[in-house]
Amino acid sequence: MKKYSSSIIVIIMFFAFWEGLARYINAMYILPSPSKIIEKIWILRESLFKVHLPATLLVTFLGLLISIVLGVALAVAMSLSENIEKALYPIVVVTQTVPITALAPIFVLWFGYSIWSRILVTILMTFFPITVNVYDGFRSTKREMEELLITYGASKKQIFLKLKLPSALPYFFSALKISVPLSVIGAAISEWLGSQSGLGYFSKRMMTQLDGAGVFAPIVILSFAAIIFVIIINVLENKIIKWRNEV
Template sequence: MKKNAPAIIVGGILLVLWEIVARMINEMYILPSPTAIVLKMWEFREALFTVHLPATAEVLAIGLALSLLLGIGLAIAMNSSSWVERAFYPLLIASQTVPITALAPIFVLWFGYTIWSKVLVTVLITFFPIAINTFDGLKSSKREFEELMLTYGASKWQVFKKLQMPSALPQLFTSLKVAVPLSIIGAAIGEWLGAQAGLGYFSKRMMTQLDGAGVFAPIVILSAMAIISVIILRIAEKKLITWRKD
């Protein structure tokens, strides 16, 4: 609790200032107050938490699962083969030069308002940090340790399992703590541009009605999802990486 006290104090101060400024401006469609946002969340609680939140969570779950599978798989392949590294590393970099907002409408044209247009946006955003960080983590294992294990008769699989993968775990968790908030942004972008349900879709619908509190309500839920996910990842990281100091 003591570790989180500074964040709680600063967050509380910012919320109070936000409430004061919003009441001074008194234009809720431009800057809704935190209390107005909470009231709006309560007003639309059934739609937000039983329809739109599950839709967004499904996109996030599928998108992150695919990003993990593809990102870790490609990182292992690049670590195992210099040819694969030379072939795919530049493509990874190039994939980040294309604006997501330009591709998202194309995905909607390809897949319509189905879940896959949003999943592809999520994968495109989260795949890069997972692949690059995991690859760098695998490369971070000390060469002399690898040679020592091989000298004692260890197989390449044993070197990977006992040395390279544990060395990559800190980088992998770092990439996940970056990828999870990015995946939420990706899902929201996809839902803004074309969806029939989801928190991003709800926010866009409220925007057309000039309902500022309604626009912010799903954003608050998305932010809470990101914070809770990162906290869970930090707990898992401490459980799995016991050799690193806090």
């Protein structure tokens, strides 16, 4: 607890300042106070937590899962073949140069307001950090260690499983910590631009009604959801990569 005491103090001071500034401005449609946002979340809890939050989480989980499968598979392929790396790595980088907000309406045009248009946006947001980080993890393997295993007669499969994979695990979890908040953002953006459910859609609907607290309410829920997911990943990382704490 002492480790995070400074952060907790800063957060309390931030929200206290926000509360005071919002009360001073006294314009709820511009800057609602934290207390009003919490009140709005409570009033709309049925709609937010039973309808819109599950819709957003479904898009987040499916998009992130597909990104993990595709990203890890591509990282493995690039680490095993230099030709594949030269052919695909530039394409992976190019995917990040196209604005997501420009592609989202195109996906809606192709797939309508179905879940797949939103999942594709989430995949584009999360695919790059997973692929690049895991690939860098494979590349971080020390060459002398690999040569040592070769002299002992280890096969390529054994080198991959015993050396490269453990080396890439910390990078994989780092990629997840980056990708989880991005997946939540991607889901919200896709819902904002084209959806009939979800927290992003709800926030957009509240904006048309000039309901400032209603706009902020889904943002607060999404932020807490992302924080919880990152904490879960940290716990899993500490349990799986025990050897790092022992070094």
